[in-house]
Amino acid sequence: MSGKPHDAGPPPVQLWTRDGFQGALSAVTRQTYAPDYLSVQGPHAPRRTVLDRLRVDDQDDPEALPTTVATSRLGVKLHVSGRRKPMPYVVRNVEADEIHFIQSGTVRFETDVGCLVATEGDFVCIPRSVAYRFAPTGDAMRSIIVESPSSLRLTPPVPSGLLNVARDLKYAEIDSGMPAGGPTRLLLKTLDTENTIFMMPHDPLALGVRLSESVPVWKLNLANIQVHAYLPEGGPPSQFLSSGAGDIVMFNLSARPGARAPVHINADFDEVICYVRGPGAWGGCTEPGTLTCVPKGVIHHGPSEDVPEGYQAWLLETRATLRWTPRAIEASQLMETGNYAPHPSTMK
Secondary structure (H helix, E strand, C coil), X not given: CCCCCCCCCCCCEEEEECCCCCCCEEEEECCCCCCCCCCCCCCCCCEEEEHHHCCCHHHCCCCCCCEEEEECCCCCEEEEECCCCCCCCEEEECCCEEEEEEEECCEEEEECCEEEEECCCEEEEECCCCCEEEEECCCCCEEEEEEECCCEEXXXXXXXCCCCHHHHCEECECCCCCCCCCCEEEEEECCCCCXXXXXEXXXXXXXXXXXXXXXXXXXXXXXXXXXXXXXXXECCCCXXXXXXXXXXXXXXXXXXXXXXXXXXXXXXXXXXXXXXXXCCCECCECCCCEEEEECCCCCECCCCCCCCCCCEEEEEEECCCCEECHHHHHCEEEECCCCCCECHHHHC
């Protein structure tokens, strides 16, 4: 499938923007289709993979942590989990907030502030220093974990419309039936190469009663985040979550009406998109759980979002310059940036 505009149409427009679409902007026309490239060498390249093709450690080893697929100098990281058995320990990330997106399966989270069950399409927020463990309630699950040193919070552009918090935001609840248990390992996750492990005399996640109204662990389903379009042209999507430092922004990039976005150079943000599922295809993304990454400064167009059959996808923009790990590169392909299909060079 070609990512190019119609030959009979107007000259292709190329945008250069700062701060996503929130800052300075420059527009020119090009005589050629800017996203085309013949080959690329080096780490700052557009890539794509399918989550189910990633070999993740915790799929077969219950002791393993989720597998890291991308890192950065700012501490922003991406991990993938495919756990089949419960975690036999508790984790407390003392240097980062975490957002777990459940791509497939059903997952029970037990935390410092209560429990919740997340299903396909749920985002689960676990803030810094909240201890937790999780387990599939069935045979398997697959999730993407965004790790952010800066605090994450819901930040829709207006208090209502994009989100119905009262209806759709669900909080962890205390399960008073959890036994205190016996000795339990508590793993403190830091930026050090070696984690710190405490042996606790009892299960630290066995709770009594709630004494405050505030609950920092929540879940929200992608399907309940509304899409935002400016007709007839479409316009950029609206964020639903961001970090306090402004280095992470997340959007619902599911099917929406309007014209295709212009060719774009994002000067400040790497763009990670997860095509969650159809029924419609999003350009060259047809397999559920397709993960794409376009680094900052790389010219891209991206598929049309006006897909009548519908599809679900979300976008992570991060000022962090992400680098895929060798494990992730092994399971990925170079990507063309017109329709986000595998680059033709990978087909040879």
